[in-house]
Amino acid sequence: MSVTEAFARVLSRSGGSSRAPTLDTSHNIVLYLEDISVSFDGFKALNSLNLYIEAGELRCIIGPNGAGKTTMMDVITGKTRPDEGSAWFGQTIDLLRLTEPEIAKAGIGRKFQKPTVFGSHTVFENLELAMAGDKSVWKILFARLRAEQIARIEEVLETIGLKDHRQVLAGGLSHGQKQWLEIGMLLMQDPELLLVDEPVAGMTPQETEHTAELLVGLAGKRSVVVVEHDMEFVRSIARTVTVLHQGSVLAEGSMQEVQNDPKVVEVYLGD
């Protein structure tokens, strides 16, 4: 990926320079999905899906292959438009009226499974670029950072555990470190809702443990929604688990509750 392409990706995440609408979580709910249906050639990938995410919560979404997890994330981020239903970010932001960059700008960050960091730039520069808005890459890298911008980068370096790697080229990081850097790049935009797709796929046990700590630490200040197949990992971080099946919510509750739900055992955990 060229620097220009990579930067375009950062920009699409940050939503460019237009003003973001203000998030209203006065009812303590950050995300409302109601009666969402999505069909692909007549096949219902989402079928009257209802999902509510509270402000500050860490939610895990599980479900067998094809349950609709990715499609749900695509609806939230504006990549896929539903045939029916409504999607609100807080009380006032209608996600179905916003473009993908506008949704990112409004405060929804999405971490895809495959990390997309700038390999030929340092960890610090990657965070700098993610903070940048719509200035050109070269202007950003040669401009002098303001003290508060440096402080913000340092804060994120601390959060993601890469303080000692700030001058390392991102291309030389381990798989896990690249994933944390990309989470850090999203944090530079200070999202209220972070969507994370299979964060621990391909990680070592130590990296998995660090990722668990990182995600648990991020919740509270913001809401985090994690889609993950690794049940051990889900067990280690989950407060509330939502089980999707055939495009709808099959069960929701604590890990113990959903694990003991006969419907869930039948379609998923019993495999």
Ligand SMILES: Nc1ncnc2c1ncn2[C@@H]1O[C@H](COP(=O)(O)OP(=O)(O)OP(=O)(O)O)[C@@H](O)[C@H]1O
């Ligand atoms: N663009 C598309 N065109 C046609 N069918 C699609 C498209 N995107 C998804 N689907 C189908 O919709 C269903 C739900 O897919 P989705 O990727 O949302 O499931 P998932 O729960 O994320 O699965 P996995 O765990 O395997 O990633 C699947 O049967 C999939 O084949």
